[in-house]
Amino acid sequence: MMSKEKVSSSISSSSIVKHTLENTPVCTCGSPASLRTSNTRRNPGRAFFGCSNYNMKGLPHCNFFKWADRGQEREQELHKIETDLLRKKDELQKTQEEFQKTREELRKLEEEVRKTMEEVRHWMEEVRKREGKIVKMELEVRRQRTHLRICWAILILLYLLYVRS
Known part of the structure; x- marks a missing residue:
């Protein structure tokens, strides 16, 4: 012993x-x-x-x-578990920070998309207004052509009547 x-x-x-x-x-x-x-x-x-x-x-x-050494083994196990937990906590915090950054980037992108959509709506409104003006102008041109044709037809008829008489 x-x-x-x-x-x-x-x-x-x-x-x-x-x-x-x-x-x-x-x-x-x-x-x-x-x-x-x-x-x-x-x-x-x-x-x-x-x-x-x-x-x-x-x-x-x-x-x-x-x-x-059983107590020390447990201490070492606990220390290892604590270290793993701290590492995982750090990883979680980094992941949360990355998530927050990504969320902020998405908010910025969403705002940019919203602004771009507003600009597109504005442009489309302008296009519709101009399209309406063009359609009105085309109708006016057609009406004027029709009037011109009628005037020409009358002039030709009057000329033919004058020439025969």
């Missing part, structure tokens, strides 16, 4: 150890848990808390077990 002093002196620079030694959990049997190091293939050198009475001859012990 490795004592707290040996563990803390061998890896005292580790923030995990500092944090865990300050926050030593209590076993389910009521005694403070002791910090140990795993020697398994799966977790070599990983610190954990176990019952302080484990492997003590004749003393009853519980099956208390807790990874010492």
